[in-house]
Amino acid sequence: MTANLLDYDLEGLAAFCERLGEKRFRATQLFRWIHQKGAVEFDEMSDLAKSLREKLKTAAHVQALPVLSQHISADGTIKWLFDVGGGNAIETVFIPEDDRGTLCISSQAGCAVACRFCSTGHQGFSRNLTVAEIVAQLWFAEHFLRKHLKQSERVISNVVMMGMGEPMQNYSALVPSLRVMLDDHAYGLSRRRVTVSTSGVVPMIDRLGSDCPVALAVSLHAPNDVLRDDLVPLNRKYPIAELLEACKRYLTVAPRDFITFEYCMLDGVNDTPAHAAELVKLVHPVAGERAWSKFNLIPFNPFPASGLLRSSQSAVLAFSKILSDAGIVTTVRKTRGDDIDAACGQLAGDVRDRTNIQARISKRRTIIITPENELTPKGREDIVND
Ligand code: SF4
Numbered sequence: 001m002t003a004n005l006l007d008y009d010l011e012g013l014a015a016f017c018e019r020l021g022e023k024r025f026r027a028t029q030l031f032r033w034i035h036q037k038g039a040v041e042f043d044e045m046s047d048l049a050k051s052l053r054e055k056l057k058t059a060a061h062v063q064a065l066p067v068l069s070q071h072i073s074a075d076g077t078i079k080w081l082f083d084v085g086g087g088n089a090i091e092t093v094f095i096p097e098d099d100r101g102t103l104c105i106s107s108q109a110g111c112a113v114a115c116r117f118c119s120t121g122h123q124g125f126s127r128n129l130t131v132a133e134i135v136a137q138l139w140f141a142e143h144f145l146r147k148h149l150k151q152s153e154r155v156i157s158n159v160v161m162m163g164m165g166e167p168m169q170n171y172s173a174l175v176p177s178l179r180v181m182l183d184d185h186a187y188g189l190s191r192r193r194v195t196v197s198t199s200g201v202v203p204m205i206d207r208l209g210s211d212c213p214v215a216l217a218v219s220l221h222a223p224n225d226v227l228r229d230d231l232v233p234l235n236r237k238y239p240i241a242e243l244l245e246a247c248k249r250y251l252t253v254a255p256r257d258f259i260t261f262e263y264c265m266l267d268g269v270n271d272t273p274a275h276a277a278e279l280v281k282l283v284h285p286v287a288g289e290r291a292w293s294k295f296n297l298i299p300f301n302p303f304p305a306s307g308l309l310r311s312s313q314s315a316v317l318a319f320s321k322i323l324s325d326a327g328i329v330t331t332v333r334k335t336r337g338d339d340i341d342a343a344c345g346q347l348a349g350d351v352r353d354r355t356n357i358q359a360r361i362s363k364r365r366t367i368i369i370t371p372e373n374e375l376t377p378k379g380r381e382d383i384v385n386d
Contacts, residue, residue, distance in 0.1 A: 004063045005034055006139060007132035009179040010186070020055050028185050036061055037185035038143035065136045077337030080141070082340060084109055084133055086101045087352040088126045090164050092137040094145065094156070095336050100193075101145070102158040105137045107174060108165025110351035113199050113328070115219070115232050117264050120164045122305050124233035124353025127168040134177040137163075138187065158193040164351075168201035168235075170207070191215070197262065202238040205246040209253045216250055217260040217296075218243065222270050223278035231270070240282065251292055258291070258329075264298045265311035265319065272315075276322035284326060295323050295330040 008016060013027035027050055033039040040062040042053040065082035068089055072078050078094040085254040088109035095102045111118070138159060145155040157348055159181055168172045175195070181189045205216070206350060207273040209330040218311045220240075222228035227257035228235040235243075261283070265271045291299055300310045311319075323330040 002058070003060045004132045005030065005318070006062060006064070007061050007130060008134045009131075009176040010183050011081060011179075012176065016060070016226065020052075020059060022052055022055070026052060031183070031185045035139065035180065035183075038139070038146075040064070053232055063132070063136075064140050065133060068138070073337040073339050075336055075339075078141075079337060080341055081135075082133075082137065082195075083131065085088060086126070089351075090129065090133075090137075090162050092141060092163060093337060094141055095187060097246065099382050100157045101155050102160060103138060103141050103156045104160050105134060106163030106165055107161055107167040107170045110353060110355075111165045111168045112169065112355055113232065114236050115199065115357075117221070117300055117306055119301075119303050120351075122303075123351040124355045124356055126352045128173060129165070129177045131173045131180075134173055135180050138181060142187065154187070156187070159189060160195045160196070160197060160217070162195070162197040166199055167196050168204035169199045171207065172205050173210050175208075178214055178307070182214075191212070191249045195260070199234050200238050201233050201234065202241040202242050202244075202246045202259075205243075205250050213250070213253045213255060213386045215260070215261055216247070216254060219264075220261040220265050220279075221266075223282055227270060227275075231266075248292065252330075258294050260294050260296055262296050262298060264300050265302050265316050267309040267311045267315070271311040271319055271321060271327060273318060276319045280323060280326040280328065283328065291329070292328060293328060295320075295328055296333055297330065298333045301335070 003016060005016075010027055010031050011094075017026045017030070026048065030045070033048075035042075036128060039045055041047070042056045045053060048056075058060045065084060068081040068083050070078065070080050076096045080092045081089050082092065083089055090106040090109055092106060093103065093104040093375040098274040107129055108125065109127050110123050110125040111120045111131065113121060114124075115121040134179055137252055138156065142154070142156050146152065150153060161174070178194060178196070180186050181194050182191060191214045192216070195217050197219060198205065199219045208214075208216075219232060220228070221231050222235075225235060225239045228240060251257065251259065263270070263279075279295075285291055297316055299316065302308060302310055303338065320330045320332055
């Protein structure tokens with residue numbers, strides 16, 4: 001088996017070059033050819049010594065992911081379905097805007113967190129993606145778009161790790177992948193323009209802060225633990241108070257001076273004025289603190305298995321106003337690519353589930369949480385241990 005060079009950040013590629021008996025600086029040249037020029041053939045790499053090119057041909061390859069399908073939305077959003085083998089397929093979405101091009105990247109085939117409002121969560125989990133599989137999504141999209149838009153300059157200016165999967169549960173592949181995105185010899189993206197989105201894996205938020213701080217988005221979706229336990233099951237392990245403390249610690253090293261909170265608006269579930277008021281209390285700066293949160297309200301994209309409905313526009317606007325009036329910067333996400341199922345929460349790919357997710361989700365949905373029967377600590381433990 002030869003090595004797929006998309007699997008390495010610059011440090012890893014330097015170590016690979018050393019193993020071939022080459023100087024470490026050769027890695028920089030190789031890295032530029034692969035990521036900046038999109039080269040896959042070593043013979044194209046004209047400033048590498050012929051002897052090195054010959055060695056590379058026997059020891060390495062540059063292998064992108066096979067594209068199973070491509071859909072282009074009326075609004076210009078593009079969704080690709082990539083084959084990652086074993087019956088699994090993942091989705092990647094490009095969202096063009098006037099002042100930026102954003103790529104939404106997947107980190108896992110499926111997801112084990114099983115959020116109730118998320119198509120990926122309902123598909124279950126198969127496996128973590130490798131560094132090569134994460135980076136290949138950016139590599140393919142960038143060079144495909146440059147070619148088709150006849151652009152020699154960078155097309156993708158922003159990356160959001162918000163596709164399929166919980167990136168923090170694939171941490172060992174996440175960090176080298178981020179390093180490739182940020183490296184000036186590869187894509188040279190600004191830390192402020194690379195966002196990791198998490199449902200709240202507290203220990204990994206701290207690790208990311210010391211290993212590779214980039215912008216952070218947290219999928220909050222509820223203003224209290226009772227509701228969040230139901231919508232985002234990981235909350236039973238890392239409740240809201242712990243999560244918010246981790247966010248505040250992250251802010252000390254983050255490239256932005258705020259954390260973005262994602263909040264999917266679910267009709268009658270989390271979208272009332274009372275929920276908004278509860279949120280304000282949760283994130284309102286205490287005396288001496290500056291505002292540190294931004295809210296992104298996401299119109300839910302309904303799918304039958306969720307049993308959930310999209311909030312009315314008036315409910316979203318009223319909710320947004322309560323947050324804004326309290327001094328919290330709040331935006332309502334524009335729905336993009338929903339005609340090709342590429343909108344937020346719609347990515348489903350094709351996953352060979354190994355987690356029996358449907359049974360777990362239906363079991364959860366039989367537990368009806370109301371203020372009257374708020375789960376006891378014991379009840380919470382039972383669910384965590386499912
Ligand atoms: S919202 Fe994110 S963490 Fe939750 S199930 Fe979907 S992909 Fe996983």
